[in-house]
Amino acid sequence: MRYKYVSESDAPQTDKKTQQLYDVFDNLNLDNIEIPNILDVGGSSTGHSLKLAKRLSSKTSQITLLDISADSLNAARPIYTAEKNITTTFEHGDFKSFFPNTQYDLTLCLGLLYCISEDHAFVSAINKMANALQAGGLLITRDGLTDVEHKIYMAFGGVIRNRNMYQRAFYDAGFELIDSREFTIETPIKRDIATCVWRKLPDNEK
Known part of the structure; x- marks a missing residue:
């Protein structure tokens, strides 16, 4: 699937972002997880969690697809449910009001934080x-x-x-950075597009 919502300035970079993400997927080591349980926040129009689950060898996977857009969820439903080794739960709503009754092995968050302007809400989402x-x-x-x-x-x-402030919020929430890939977009505002992999530290490693 292609991105459904792309700004005009970012549209030429969509494939580059996707390839960077899939390079990160290829570098993940989830061999110790029998049935990966994946949460995808706001990603129903991209199909990235489905791509990730299908890259996990012959394993079965569980995906929770959370999105505020009912239309995007409905469009994704037949594509996800067609995968016989992947069980998908579709959740309509925003992350702030989402209270899962389980803990996940892996979470994809590829657009939510970018949309949060208030610093307290940003930190709360990471926590x-x-x-x-x-x-x-x-x-x-x-x-x-x-x-x-x-x-x-x-x-x-x-x-x-700001890069340092961004990373500090994750460190304070108990994460360590284990992988990061970046490329630069020059216009209309120069910024680095960073795809990061954070590991939640067990209590005995904090």
């Missing part, structure tokens, strides 16, 4: 993702970063955050 992960679980994020000290607001609503 909630940490709580939704098993100890040792992985969180994959993709956001626009800059070395400029203040936040940069994009015309279409996205927020570019």
